[in-house]
Amino acid sequence: NVAHGLAWSFYLGYLRLVLPRLNDSIKSFCATHQSSSPCWGRGSRKLLILIPLNANISHKLEDEDDNIRFYDNLPNNEIDRAGVRGRVYKHSVYRVLGEDGKAHDCVAEYATPLLTFYNMSQERSAGFGEPERRQQVLLFYKTLQNILDQSLECRNRYRLILLNDEHDDDPHYLSKTIVGH
Amino acid sequence: NVAHGLAWSFYLGYLRLVLPRLNDSIKSFCATHQSSSPCWGRGSRKLLILIPLNANISHKLEDEDDNIRFYDNLPNNEIDRAGVRGRVYKHSVYRVLGEDGKAHDCVAEYATPLLTFYNMSQERSAGFGEPERRQQVLLFYKTLQNILDQSLECRNRYRLILLNDEHDDDPHYLSKTIVGH
Protein backbone atom coordinates (compact mmCIF):
# COMPACT_ATOMS: atom_id res chain seq x y z
CA ASN A 1 0.00 0.00 0.00
CA VAL A 2 1.18 3.42 -1.02
CA ALA A 3 0.38 5.26 2.24
CA HIS A 4 2.92 3.34 4.33
CA GLY A 5 5.85 4.08 2.01
CA LEU A 6 4.92 7.74 1.49
CA ALA A 7 4.54 8.35 5.25
CA TRP A 8 8.01 6.90 5.89
CA SER A 9 9.46 8.83 2.94
CA PHE A 10 7.91 12.10 4.19
CA TYR A 11 9.46 11.51 7.63
CA LEU A 12 12.89 10.15 6.62
CA GLY A 13 13.42 12.46 3.60
CA TYR A 14 11.90 15.68 4.91
CA LEU A 15 10.49 16.12 8.44
CA ARG A 16 13.51 14.49 10.12
CA LEU A 17 15.79 16.91 8.22
CA VAL A 18 13.85 20.16 8.61
CA LEU A 19 12.00 20.05 11.95
CA PRO A 20 15.13 20.17 14.16
CA ARG A 21 16.18 23.40 12.37
CA LEU A 22 12.77 25.08 12.40
CA ASN A 23 13.11 27.11 15.60
CA ASP A 24 16.47 28.55 14.51
CA SER A 25 14.99 29.47 11.12
CA ILE A 26 12.14 31.34 12.84
CA LYS A 27 14.64 33.16 15.11
CA SER A 28 16.75 34.41 12.18
CA PHE A 29 13.55 35.29 10.27
CA CYS A 30 12.48 37.53 13.18
CA ALA A 31 15.92 39.16 13.25
CA THR A 32 15.44 40.26 9.62
CA HIS A 33 11.71 41.08 9.82
CA GLN A 34 11.45 43.77 12.48
CA SER A 35 8.23 45.70 11.87
CA SER A 36 5.57 47.64 13.78
CA SER A 37 3.94 44.44 15.02
CA PRO A 38 6.00 42.05 17.18
CA CYS A 39 7.46 39.17 15.19
CA TRP A 40 5.50 36.01 15.86
CA GLY A 41 3.52 37.81 18.56
CA ARG A 42 0.74 35.32 18.26
CA GLY A 43 1.03 31.96 16.52
CA SER A 44 2.66 28.60 16.92
CA ARG A 45 6.38 27.98 16.27
CA LYS A 46 5.56 24.49 15.05
CA LEU A 47 5.28 23.38 11.43
CA LEU A 48 1.56 23.12 10.71
CA ILE A 49 1.15 20.16 8.34
CA LEU A 50 -2.22 20.29 6.58
CA ILE A 51 -3.77 16.96 5.54
CA PRO A 52 -7.06 17.38 3.63
CA LEU A 53 -8.99 14.07 3.51
CA ASN A 54 -9.97 14.67 -0.12
CA ALA A 55 -6.31 15.30 -1.10
CA ASN A 56 -7.36 18.60 -2.75
CA ILE A 57 -4.17 20.60 -2.40
CA SER A 58 -3.72 24.30 -3.21
CA HIS A 59 -0.32 25.67 -4.10
CA LYS A 60 -1.11 28.97 -2.32
CA LEU A 61 -2.96 28.94 1.00
CA GLU A 62 -4.59 32.34 0.34
CA ASP A 63 -6.45 30.76 -2.60
CA GLU A 64 -8.35 28.68 -0.03
CA ASP A 65 -9.26 31.42 2.46
CA ASP A 66 -8.99 35.20 2.13
CA ASN A 67 -8.28 35.54 5.87
CA ILE A 68 -4.86 34.10 5.03
CA ARG A 69 -2.05 36.19 3.56
CA PHE A 70 1.40 35.06 2.42
CA TYR A 71 3.97 37.00 4.47
CA ASP A 72 7.46 35.76 3.38
CA ASN A 73 9.64 32.65 3.29
CA LEU A 74 11.84 31.45 6.12
CA PRO A 75 15.57 31.53 5.26
CA ASN A 76 16.71 28.72 2.95
CA ASN A 77 18.28 25.57 4.37
CA GLU A 78 20.83 24.06 1.98
CA ILE A 79 21.73 20.37 2.33
CA ASP A 80 23.82 18.13 0.02
CA ARG A 81 21.49 15.25 -0.89
CA ALA A 82 22.15 12.29 -3.17
CA GLY A 83 24.38 14.21 -5.60
CA VAL A 84 22.42 17.49 -5.58
CA ARG A 85 24.72 20.14 -4.02
CA GLY A 86 22.94 22.51 -1.67
CA ARG A 87 19.43 21.21 -2.25
CA VAL A 88 17.12 23.90 -0.86
CA TYR A 89 14.57 23.23 1.87
CA LYS A 90 12.35 26.16 2.87
CA HIS A 91 8.96 26.95 4.41
CA SER A 92 6.47 29.77 3.87
CA VAL A 93 5.18 32.06 6.62
CA TYR A 94 1.52 33.04 6.49
CA ARG A 95 -0.36 35.75 8.43
CA VAL A 96 -3.78 34.39 9.43
CA LEU A 97 -6.65 36.58 10.64
CA GLY A 98 -8.42 34.90 13.54
CA GLU A 99 -12.05 35.28 14.60
CA ASP A 100 -10.62 37.57 17.34
CA GLY A 101 -9.69 39.99 14.53
CA LYS A 102 -5.97 39.58 15.36
CA ALA A 103 -3.17 38.38 13.06
CA HIS A 104 -1.41 35.10 13.85
CA ASP A 105 1.93 34.20 12.23
CA CYS A 106 2.48 30.60 11.31
CA VAL A 107 4.57 28.24 9.19
CA ALA A 108 2.04 26.13 7.31
CA GLU A 109 2.05 23.85 4.28
CA TYR A 110 0.15 20.89 2.88
CA ALA A 111 1.69 17.43 3.27
CA THR A 112 3.31 17.15 -0.17
CA PRO A 113 2.76 13.36 -0.56
CA LEU A 114 -0.98 14.09 -0.84
CA LEU A 115 -0.23 15.57 -4.27
CA THR A 116 1.09 12.14 -5.23
CA PHE A 117 -2.15 10.50 -4.01
CA TYR A 118 -4.20 12.99 -6.00
CA ASN A 119 -2.14 12.68 -9.20
CA MET A 120 -1.95 8.88 -8.97
CA SER A 121 -5.75 8.72 -8.77
CA GLN A 122 -5.88 10.63 -12.08
CA GLU A 123 -3.44 8.34 -13.92
CA ARG A 124 -5.14 5.17 -15.11
CA SER A 125 -1.91 3.17 -15.23
CA ALA A 126 -1.13 3.86 -11.54
CA GLY A 127 -3.80 1.38 -10.41
CA PHE A 128 -5.06 3.75 -7.70
CA GLY A 129 -8.61 5.05 -7.90
CA GLU A 130 -10.59 7.82 -6.18
CA PRO A 131 -12.48 5.49 -3.82
CA GLU A 132 -9.31 4.13 -2.21
CA ARG A 133 -7.63 7.55 -2.19
CA ARG A 134 -9.52 8.81 0.88
CA GLN A 135 -8.71 5.55 2.70
CA GLN A 136 -5.03 5.91 1.83
CA VAL A 137 -4.96 9.56 3.04
CA LEU A 138 -6.35 8.42 6.40
CA LEU A 139 -3.80 5.58 6.57
CA PHE A 140 -1.03 8.07 5.66
CA TYR A 141 -2.17 10.34 8.53
CA LYS A 142 -2.25 7.50 11.08
CA THR A 143 1.08 6.02 9.99
CA LEU A 144 2.74 9.47 10.08
CA GLN A 145 1.28 10.10 13.54
CA ASN A 146 2.78 6.83 14.82
CA ILE A 147 6.18 7.53 13.28
CA LEU A 148 6.32 11.08 14.67
CA ASP A 149 5.16 9.95 18.13
CA GLN A 150 8.34 7.84 18.30
CA SER A 151 10.65 10.53 16.95
CA LEU A 152 12.79 12.35 19.52
CA GLU A 153 14.22 14.77 16.92
CA CYS A 154 10.76 15.97 15.88
CA ARG A 155 9.06 16.14 19.27
CA ASN A 156 6.92 19.27 19.80
CA ARG A 157 7.97 20.83 16.51
CA TYR A 158 4.92 20.01 14.38
CA ARG A 159 1.13 19.75 14.36
CA LEU A 160 -0.67 17.32 12.02
CA ILE A 161 -3.95 18.96 10.99
CA LEU A 162 -6.50 16.64 9.39
CA LEU A 163 -8.94 18.69 7.27
CA ASN A 164 -12.43 17.33 6.74
CA ASP A 165 -14.14 18.34 3.50
CA GLU A 166 -17.59 18.53 5.13
CA HIS A 167 -16.64 22.15 5.86
CA ASP A 168 -16.06 23.08 2.23
CA ASP A 169 -19.00 25.52 2.40
CA ASP A 170 -17.26 27.65 5.08
CA PRO A 171 -14.91 30.11 3.28
CA HIS A 172 -12.92 30.62 6.51
CA TYR A 173 -12.66 26.99 7.63
CA LEU A 174 -8.91 26.84 7.00
CA SER A 175 -8.01 30.05 8.90
CA LYS A 176 -10.24 29.09 11.84
CA THR A 177 -8.65 25.62 11.98
CA ILE A 178 -5.09 27.00 11.81
CA VAL A 179 -5.70 29.59 14.55
CA GLY A 180 -7.18 26.82 16.68
CA HIS A 181 -3.75 25.14 16.71
CA ASN B 1 4.73 -2.46 -1.65
CA VAL B 2 6.85 0.62 -1.17
CA ALA B 3 8.57 0.63 -4.59
CA HIS B 4 5.37 1.26 -6.56
CA GLY B 5 4.38 4.36 -4.56
CA LEU B 6 7.89 5.84 -4.48
CA ALA B 7 8.35 5.38 -8.25
CA TRP B 8 5.07 7.21 -8.92
CA SER B 9 5.97 9.90 -6.35
CA PHE B 10 9.40 10.42 -7.99
CA TYR B 11 7.76 10.81 -11.41
CA LEU B 12 4.69 12.89 -10.45
CA GLY B 13 6.44 15.07 -7.84
CA TYR B 14 9.78 15.59 -9.57
CA LEU B 15 10.71 14.21 -13.02
CA ARG B 16 7.47 15.42 -14.65
CA LEU B 17 8.18 18.93 -13.28
CA VAL B 18 11.91 19.24 -13.99
CA LEU B 19 12.69 17.22 -17.13
CA PRO B 20 10.76 19.47 -19.58
CA ARG B 21 12.84 22.46 -18.34
CA LEU B 22 16.21 20.71 -18.34
CA ASN B 23 17.42 21.72 -21.80
CA ASP B 24 16.63 25.40 -21.17
CA SER B 25 18.49 25.24 -17.83
CA ILE B 26 21.56 23.82 -19.58
CA LYS B 27 21.37 26.58 -22.25
CA SER B 28 21.31 29.39 -19.68
CA PHE B 29 24.06 27.63 -17.68
CA CYS B 30 26.28 27.67 -20.78
CA ALA B 31 25.53 31.37 -21.35
CA THR B 32 26.93 32.13 -17.87
CA HIS B 33 29.80 29.61 -17.90
CA GLN B 34 31.95 30.62 -20.89
CA SER B 35 35.46 29.28 -20.30
CA SER B 36 38.47 28.04 -22.27
CA SER B 37 36.82 24.69 -22.93
CA PRO B 38 33.50 24.62 -24.88
CA CYS B 39 30.46 24.36 -22.62
CA TRP B 40 29.07 20.84 -22.72
CA GLY B 41 31.51 19.96 -25.49
CA ARG B 42 31.19 16.32 -24.66
CA GLY B 43 28.46 14.81 -22.50
CA SER B 44 24.78 14.08 -22.53
CA ARG B 45 22.10 16.77 -22.10
CA LYS B 46 19.89 14.24 -20.33
CA LEU B 47 19.43 13.89 -16.58
CA LEU B 48 21.50 10.85 -15.56
CA ILE B 49 19.55 9.12 -12.78
CA LEU B 50 21.79 6.75 -10.83
CA ILE B 51 20.15 3.70 -9.24
CA PRO B 52 22.58 1.57 -7.18
CA LEU B 53 21.10 -1.88 -6.48
CA ASN B 54 22.43 -1.83 -2.92
CA ALA B 55 20.80 1.60 -2.27
CA ASN B 56 24.18 2.92 -1.05
CA ILE B 57 23.86 6.59 -1.88
CA SER B 58 26.57 9.26 -1.63
CA HIS B 59 25.69 12.89 -1.17
CA LYS B 60 28.66 13.96 -3.32
CA LEU B 61 29.54 11.99 -6.48
CA GLU B 62 33.25 12.79 -6.18
CA ASP B 63 33.32 10.79 -2.92
CA GLU B 64 32.62 7.70 -5.04
CA ASP B 65 35.17 8.23 -7.82
CA ASP B 66 38.05 10.72 -8.03
CA ASN B 67 37.64 10.98 -11.82
CA ILE B 68 34.49 12.97 -11.04
CA ARG B 69 34.58 16.66 -10.06
CA PHE B 70 31.69 18.89 -9.04
CA TYR B 71 31.55 21.80 -11.50
CA ASP B 72 28.56 24.00 -10.50
CA ASN B 73 24.77 23.93 -10.14
CA LEU B 74 22.29 24.59 -12.93
CA PRO B 75 20.18 27.74 -12.37
CA ASN B 76 17.40 27.35 -9.79
CA ASN B 77 13.84 26.58 -10.87
CA GLU B 78 11.25 28.02 -8.46
CA ILE B 79 7.77 26.52 -8.35
CA ASP B 80 4.88 27.15 -5.89
CA ARG B 81 4.06 23.71 -4.44
CA ALA B 82 1.47 22.78 -1.81
CA GLY B 83 1.80 26.02 0.18
CA VAL B 84 5.58 26.42 -0.17
CA ARG B 85 6.21 29.59 -2.23
CA GLY B 86 9.00 29.30 -4.77
CA ARG B 87 10.15 25.83 -3.80
CA VAL B 88 13.58 25.35 -5.39
CA TYR B 89 14.39 22.57 -7.85
CA LYS B 90 18.01 22.38 -9.07
CA HIS B 91 20.54 19.90 -10.43
CA SER B 92 24.31 19.62 -10.08
CA VAL B 93 26.74 19.56 -13.02
CA TYR B 94 29.73 17.23 -12.79
CA ARG B 95 32.88 17.06 -14.94
CA VAL B 96 33.78 13.40 -15.50
CA LEU B 97 37.17 12.23 -16.78
CA GLY B 98 36.68 9.44 -19.31
CA GLU B 99 39.09 6.63 -20.15
CA ASP B 100 39.86 8.73 -23.28
CA GLY B 101 41.43 11.28 -20.90
CA LYS B 102 38.81 13.88 -21.91
CA ALA B 103 36.34 15.74 -19.67
CA HIS B 104 32.62 15.09 -20.13
CA ASP B 105 30.01 17.45 -18.64
CA CYS B 106 26.86 15.89 -17.26
CA VAL B 107 23.89 16.47 -14.99
CA ALA B 108 23.83 13.49 -12.66
CA GLU B 109 22.22 12.57 -9.36
CA TYR B 110 21.12 9.51 -7.44
CA ALA B 111 17.41 8.66 -7.39
CA THR B 112 16.62 10.18 -3.99
CA PRO B 113 13.84 7.69 -3.10
CA LEU B 114 16.61 5.11 -2.69
CA LEU B 115 17.60 7.00 0.48
CA THR B 116 14.14 6.17 1.81
CA PHE B 117 14.69 2.46 1.03
CA TYR B 118 18.05 2.56 2.78
CA ASN B 119 16.79 4.43 5.85
CA MET B 120 13.63 2.32 6.16
CA SER B 121 15.77 -0.85 6.21
CA GLN B 122 17.58 0.63 9.24
CA GLU B 123 14.42 1.50 11.20
CA ARG B 124 12.99 -1.55 12.95
CA SER B 125 9.47 -0.14 13.11
CA ALA B 126 9.30 0.37 9.33
CA GLY B 127 8.85 -3.37 8.72
CA PHE B 128 11.30 -3.34 5.81
CA GLY B 129 14.49 -5.38 6.03
CA GLU B 130 17.75 -5.55 4.08
CA PRO B 131 16.86 -8.74 2.14
CA GLU B 132 13.75 -7.20 0.55
CA ARG B 133 15.48 -3.86 -0.02
CA ARG B 134 17.39 -5.06 -3.11
CA GLN B 135 14.18 -6.56 -4.53
CA GLN B 136 12.34 -3.27 -3.93
CA VAL B 137 15.13 -1.25 -5.63
CA LEU B 138 14.81 -3.47 -8.70
CA LEU B 139 11.01 -3.11 -8.64
CA PHE B 140 11.41 0.70 -8.28
CA TYR B 141 13.69 0.70 -11.36
CA LYS B 142 11.29 -1.37 -13.47
CA THR B 143 8.20 0.58 -12.40
CA LEU B 144 9.95 3.90 -13.10
CA GLN B 145 11.09 2.61 -16.50
CA ASN B 146 7.47 1.73 -17.41
CA ILE B 147 6.11 5.05 -16.21
CA LEU B 148 8.77 7.04 -18.12
CA ASP B 149 8.30 4.96 -21.30
CA GLN B 150 4.71 6.24 -21.38
CA SER B 151 5.57 9.85 -20.61
CA LEU B 152 5.56 12.26 -23.55
CA GLU B 153 6.81 15.18 -21.43
CA CYS B 154 9.91 13.29 -20.31
CA ARG B 155 10.81 11.53 -23.58
CA ASN B 156 14.56 11.59 -24.40
CA ARG B 157 15.41 13.82 -21.44
CA TYR B 158 16.74 11.21 -19.00
CA ARG B 159 18.79 8.01 -18.67
CA LEU B 160 18.11 5.50 -15.89
CA ILE B 161 21.46 3.97 -14.90
CA LEU B 162 21.26 0.80 -12.81
CA LEU B 163 24.50 0.34 -10.84
CA ASN B 164 25.53 -3.16 -9.89
CA ASP B 165 27.59 -3.51 -6.71
CA GLU B 166 29.71 -6.36 -8.14
CA HIS B 167 31.98 -3.57 -9.42
CA ASP B 168 32.63 -2.08 -6.00
CA ASP B 169 36.34 -3.02 -6.31
CA ASP B 170 36.79 -0.73 -9.35
CA PRO B 171 37.47 2.84 -8.07
CA HIS B 172 36.46 4.30 -11.46
CA TYR B 173 33.32 2.21 -12.09
CA LEU B 174 31.00 5.20 -11.70
CA SER B 175 32.88 7.54 -14.07
CA LYS B 176 33.25 4.80 -16.72
CA THR B 177 29.53 4.00 -16.46
CA ILE B 178 28.50 7.68 -16.73
CA VAL B 179 30.73 8.35 -19.75
CA GLY B 180 29.28 5.21 -21.38
CA HIS B 181 25.88 6.98 -21.42
Ligand SMILES: Nc1nc(=O)c2ncn([C@@H]3O[C@@H]4COP(=O)(O)O[C@H]5[C@@H](O)[C@H](n6cnc7c(N)ncnc76)O[C@@H]5COP(=O)(O)O[C@@H]3[C@@H]4O)c2[nH]1
Ligand atom coordinates in the same frame (compact mmCIF):
# COMPACT_ATOMS: atom_id res chain seq x y z
N1 LIG C 1 7.14 20.53 1.28
C1 LIG C 1 8.28 19.87 0.92
N2 LIG C 1 9.38 20.61 0.67
C2 LIG C 1 10.56 20.02 0.29
O1 LIG C 1 11.55 20.72 0.06
C3 LIG C 1 10.60 18.59 0.17
N3 LIG C 1 11.57 17.70 -0.17
C4 LIG C 1 11.01 16.49 -0.11
N4 LIG C 1 9.71 16.58 0.26
C5 LIG C 1 8.81 15.46 0.44
O2 LIG C 1 9.39 14.56 1.37
C6 LIG C 1 9.32 13.19 0.88
C7 LIG C 1 10.70 12.64 0.69
O3 LIG C 1 11.42 13.36 -0.26
P1 LIG C 1 12.52 12.70 -1.22
O4 LIG C 1 13.53 13.76 -1.47
O5 LIG C 1 13.04 11.43 -0.64
O6 LIG C 1 11.70 12.29 -2.54
C8 LIG C 1 11.49 13.25 -3.54
C9 LIG C 1 12.71 13.29 -4.44
O7 LIG C 1 13.14 11.98 -4.79
C10 LIG C 1 12.18 13.98 -5.65
N5 LIG C 1 12.35 15.41 -5.45
C11 LIG C 1 11.41 16.30 -5.11
N6 LIG C 1 11.94 17.53 -5.05
C12 LIG C 1 13.26 17.40 -5.34
C13 LIG C 1 14.35 18.31 -5.44
N7 LIG C 1 14.22 19.63 -5.23
N8 LIG C 1 15.57 17.82 -5.78
C14 LIG C 1 15.74 16.51 -5.99
N9 LIG C 1 14.75 15.59 -5.91
C15 LIG C 1 13.53 16.03 -5.59
O8 LIG C 1 10.79 13.66 -5.74
C16 LIG C 1 10.40 12.90 -4.58
C17 LIG C 1 9.00 13.29 -4.19
O9 LIG C 1 8.97 14.64 -3.81
P2 LIG C 1 7.67 15.37 -3.18
O10 LIG C 1 6.42 14.85 -3.77
O11 LIG C 1 7.87 16.83 -3.33
O12 LIG C 1 7.59 15.04 -1.62
C18 LIG C 1 8.70 14.68 -0.88
C19 LIG C 1 8.53 13.24 -0.41
O13 LIG C 1 7.19 12.96 -0.10
C20 LIG C 1 9.41 17.86 0.45
N10 LIG C 1 8.26 18.48 0.81
